[in-house]
Amino acid sequence: xxxxxxxxxxxxxxxxxxxxxxxxxxxxxxxxxxxxxxxxxxxxxxxxxxxxxxxxxxxxxxxxxxxxxxxxxxxxxxxxxxxxxxxxxxxxxxxxxxxxxxxxxxxxxxxxxxxxxxxxxxxxxxxxxxxxxxxxxxxxxxxxxxxxxxxxxxxxxxxxxxxxxxxxxxxxxxxxxxxxxxxxxxxxxxxxxxxxxxxxx
Amino acid sequence: xxxxxxxxxxxxxxxxxxxxxxxxxxxxxxxxxxxxxxxxxxxxxxxxxxxxxxxxxxxxxxxxxxxxxxxxxxxxxxxxxxxxxxxxxxxxxxxxxxxxxxxxxxxxxxxxxxxxxxxxxxxxxxxxxxxxxxxxxxxxxxxxxxxxxxxxxxxxxxxxxxxxxxxxxxxxxxxxxxxxxxxxxxxxxxxxxxxxxxxxx
DNA sequence: GTCTATAAACCGATAGAC
DNA sequence: GTCTATCGGTTTATAGAC
Numbered sequence: 001x002x003x004x005x006x007x008x009x010x011x012x013x014x015x016x017x018x019x020x021x022x023x024x025x026x027x028x029x030x031x032x033x034x035x036x037x038x039x040x041x042x043x044x045x046x047x048x049x050x051x052x053x054x055x056x057x058x059x060x061x062x063x064x065x066x067x068x069x070x071x072x073x074x075x076x077x078x079x080x081x082x083x084x085x086x087x088x089x090x091x092x093x094x095x096x097x098x099x100x101x102x103x104x105x106x107x108x109x110x111x112x113x114x115x116x117x118x119x120x121x122x123x124x125x126x127x128x129x130x131x132x133x134x135x136x137x138x139x140x141x142x143x144x145x146x147x148x149x150x151x152x153x154x155x156x157x158x159x160x161x162x163x164x165x166x167x168x169x170x171x172x173x174x175x176x177x178x179x180x181x182x183x184x185x186x187x188x189x190x191x192x193x194x195x196x197x198x199x200x201x
Numbered sequence: 202x203x204x205x206x207x208x209x210x211x212x213x214x215x216x217x218x219x220x221x222x223x224x225x226x227x228x229x230x231x232x233x234x235x236x237x238x239x240x241x242x243x244x245x246x247x248x249x250x251x252x253x254x255x256x257x258x259x260x261x262x263x264x265x266x267x268x269x270x271x272x273x274x275x276x277x278x279x280x281x282x283x284x285x286x287x288x289x290x291x292x293x294x295x296x297x298x299x300x301x302x303x304x305x306x307x308x309x310x311x312x313x314x315x316x317x318x319x320x321x322x323x324x325x326x327x328x329x330x331x332x333x334x335x336x337x338x339x340x341x342x343x344x345x346x347x348x349x350x351x352x353x354x355x356x357x358x359x360x361x362x363x364x365x366x367x368x369x370x371x372x373x374x375x376x377x378x379x380x381x382x383x384x385x386x387x388x389x390x391x392x393x394x395x396x397x398x399x400x401x402x
Numbered sequence: 403g404t405c406t407a408t409a410a411a412c413c414g415a416t417a418g419a420c
Numbered sequence: 421g422t423c424t425a426t427c428g429g430t431t432t433a434t435a436g437a438c
Binding site for chain 2: 117
């Protein structure tokens with residue numbers, strides 16, 4: 001938060017960053033406090049000074065700093081899309097931006113941890129993921145409504161349509177990040193999304 | 202496989218079933234071999250008779266028996282859908298059937314374990330999930346092509362359209378099973394899917 | 403705030419009797 | 421095949437010096 005961090009705050013953040021990295025890579029249970037302390041270069045006892053409740057408090061802190069902020073900053077601008085092709089390209093651009101969010105290590109790790117360690121979290125802790133997705137649906141719906149090329153559509157269609165588009169994006173992202181374990185945006189992925197957008201618009 | 206199981210085979214399956222249950226509920230690392238043996242009612246050493254490579258071999262065996270068989274049995278029949286409403290209802294029925302697959306404890310647990318313990322698995326081990334989804338896309342595409350109400354559409358649209366439909370289903374299932382931790386099929390879910398199908402068909 | 407040393411419990415795996 | 425007993429190593433967490 002504050003710009004002029006004390007040395008101690010740096011230690012705390014070091015522990016958090018290392019932990020986030022290791023939790024995402026090897027899982028929460030498989031990551032020992034020793035591994036964290038060693039990688040962070042801090043002594044055994046120090047961790048319990050910053051996180052009195054131990055290892056689980058580190059996990060809670062990490063999850064609490066989800067990527068909700070950055071994704072909610074995602075904005076679209078379809079108000080100048082006068083043709084279907086324009087709109088498709090604008091939506092592809094939006095997918096690229098969403099994908100880009102996960103290129104940020106911290107965002108990617110928070111996401112993976114929330115999914116993988118779901119059984120250790122409360123419903124509230126996992127909820128930020130749904131909030132991000134709902135926010136995305138709302139933003140896309142709003143922008144679709146402003147797109148000139150879609151003016152002939154009844155108002156009731158924009159909500160479901162936005163949800164379909166998010167579903168298309170979400171499937172690709174989950175398939176790649178969670179199952180294939182791939183973080184590289186390939187042309188193959190874009191070639192698969194584009195005809196789907198084309199068929200629903 | 203064989204109908205007349207020996208007593209020993211029962212022991213092996215007991216260990217597998219208990220493990221699958223506990224891995225899904227508490228995670229692989231958090232589940233100790235002692236917990237498994239105690240719940241299965243078998244002695245400490247016996248586990249290593251059936252699984253000489255230890256705990257990880259149990260995980261491998263569980264993942265190897267994924268739900269690939271049952272989901273691939275899912276079939277649709279759209280050849281008598283002469284109106285859009287018919288087709289929508291048939292697709293909703295198909296969603297119900299997919300959801301039903303995860304009501305089977307073994308299927309649900311295999312799914313959750315494959316996602317949560319992804320870091321412990323090879324690409325090949327996680328791949329069965331993608332195969333199931335691809336099989337579903339193919340099946341739906343084939344059936345859409347046979348639907349009378351869609352005969353006016355160009356052939357090239359059926360593939361992308363089927364993929365969109367699977368995306369819609371997959372988003373709901375992942376959101377509910379992986380994030381909300383909900384296994385109950387609610388009317389709210391169906392009310393959300395239906396207008397999406399309506400807008401893409 | 404940061405360190406070292408260690409407690410107390412637990413882990414996966416094995417040895418060997420029956 | 422199934423059991424009991426236990427090894428060697430590791431875990432989270434704490435106590436207490438500086």
